[in-house]
Amino acid sequence: MSETPASARSGAPATRAAQVRPATEGWTQKKDAEGRPLLQFASPKRGKPPVHLADLTPPERIEKVKELGLPGFRAKQLATHYFTHYTSDPAHMTDLPAGQRDELVAGMLPPLLTEVRRLETDRGDTIKFLWRLHDGALVESVLMRYPGRITLCVSSQAGCGMNCPFCATGQAGLTRNMSTAEIVEQIVRANRLITEGGLGGKKADDHSMERVSNIVFMGMGEPLANYKRVMDAVRVMVAPQPEGLGMSARGITVSTVGLVPAINKLADEDIPVTFALSLHAPDDQLRDELIPVNSRWKVDEALDAARRYFEKTGRRVSIEYALIKDMNDHPWRADLLAEKLNARGRGWVHVNPIPLNPTPGSIWTASDKDVQDEFVRRLNDAGIPTTLRDTRGKEIDGACGQLVATTEDEAAAAAMA
Numbered sequence: 001m002s003e004t005p006a007s008a009r010s011g012a013p014a015t016r017a018a019q020v021r022p023a024t025e026g027w028t029q030k031k032d033a034e035g036r037p038l039l040q041f042a043s044p045k046r047g048k049p050p051v052h053l054a055d056l057t058p059p060e061r062i063e064k065v066k067e068l069g070l071p072g073f074r075a076k077q078l079a080t081h082y083f084t085h086y087t088s089d090p091a092h093m094t095d096l097p098a099g100q101r102d103e104l105v106a107g108m109l110p111p112l113l114t115e116v117r118r119l120e121t122d123r124g125d126t127i128k129f130l131w132r133l134h135d136g137a138l139v140e141s142v143l144m145r146y147p148g149r150i151t152l153c154v155s156s157q158a159g160c161g162m163n164c165p166f167c168a169t170g171q172a173g174l175t176r177n178m179s180t181a182e183i184v185e186q187i188v189r190a191n192r193l194i195t196e197g198g199l200g201g202k203k204a205d206d207h208s209m210e211r212v213s214n215i216v217f218m219g220m221g222e223p224l225a226n227y228k229r230v231m232d233a234v235r236v237m238v239a240p241q242p243e244g245l246g247m248s249a250r251g252i253t254v255s256t257v258g259l260v261p262a263i264n265k266l267a268d269e270d271i272p273v274t275f276a277l278s279l280h281a282p283d284d285q286l287r288d289e290l291i292p293v294n295s296r297w298k299v300d301e302a303l304d305a306a307r308r309y310f311e312k313t314g315r316r317v318s319i320e321y322a323l324i325k326d327m328n329d330h331p332w333r334a335d336l337l338a339e340k341l342n343a344r345g346r347g348w349v350h351v352n353p354i355p356l357n358p359t360p361g362s363i364w365t366a367s368d369k370d371v372q373d374e375f376v377r378r379l380n381d382a383g384i385p386t387t388l389r390d391t392r393g394k395e396i397d398g399a400c401g402q403l404v405a406t407t408e409d410e411a412a413a414a415a416m417a
């Protein structure tokens with residue numbers, strides 16, 4: 001479906017004529033038989049990661065411990081070590097019988113993530129981790145301290161099958177889905193680091209116990225393409241300690257480029273996570289090129305599903321919108337976005353425009369400041385709460401859509417293997 005700019009419909013002159021079209025830079029997008037960008041929904045078959053306590057429900061943990069020849073109550077002790085002390089080190093588990101500790105830990109808490117590289121900002125309040133999984137696949141997470149909260153941006157897949165032309169992660173396609181425990185372990189490792197005082201920016205007079213308070217599924221991968229494991233991971237995050245991490249569902253943001261059936265499924269779960277739709281364009285003409293999955297589910301279908309999420313959960317939905325110079329930042333697009341959101345009711349949504357980094361010579365570059373401001377103003381004036389998002393992680397190349405292992409990272413991982 002092609003969209004008519006609001007300015008053209010109203011007869012008003014377009015304030016900006018330039019239209020940069022999405023295109024890959026320095027790599028070629030894989031295409032399907034019809035010549036459209038290839039979409040990969042199914043995870044390639046690879047050796048599964050070892051089963052870990054965080055993959056199992058509490059009754060399954062008890063069974064597994066019994067299989068290892070120990071009484072079932074040891075499962076809870078192990079869960080306490082893992083989910084409240086963030087440790088997988090048998091030496092710390094003095095309440096377990098010394099003779100069986102190593103075997104129990106090897107069977108229930110096998111190593112899942114090997115740290116390959118860590119980058120941090122000068123203040124140390126933003127840290128990017130590069131992890132190697134058991135089969136050599138690389139994923140990243142980014143830990144960020146904000147006033148009053150600590151957010152971890154987690155990966156849900158190694159690589160991604162959604163093939164967005166601006167995104168480094170999608171270039172190599174989908175390597176595989178991450179397991180539930182691989183997703184959870186990113187949080188446990190971050191909490192371990194925080195407990196050890198490794199996250200900077202804490203005030204000298206603040207002696208509170210800290211841990212990750214917010215999760216955003218905006219690292220590598222399309223979370224709703226790995227639905228079951230992501231939702232199982234969310235269940236572990238919100239389960240009360242010691243059976244889980246005891247986090248608030250509201251602090252967990254699940255984002256998607258618009259897998260409509262999965263959005264509907266998410267709305268029917270009884271877990272009121274925050275839902276974010278990465279829209280980036282309000283018109284199908286542009287979005288078909290910018291977000292290839294739009295060829296499957298159109299803007300209106302994705303927005304209808306987002307609205308349904310609000311109706312079912314009462315949780316206000318976020319619309320993510322990366323502002324890209326002369327590509328999607330036109331005033332008429334702000335108006336069209338407002339029109340489409342308002343057509344679905346009031347008070348159900350807010351928009352987070354995301355300023356890109358200025359990248360000289362690239363078509364994927366930041367909108368001018370006045371254009372950003374105008375975009376935000378138009379949405380706010382139309383009654384849509386809109387706030388420019390903080391993209392601090394970009395300082396270390398760790399912001400969403402940029403998470404990819406560089407050649408250097410690959411070399412570091414190979415050296416450790």
Ligand code: SF4
Nearest residue numbers: 160162163164167170
């Ligand atoms: S932007 Fe998101 S959905 Fe698109 S390829 Fe990158 S990680 Fe996948």
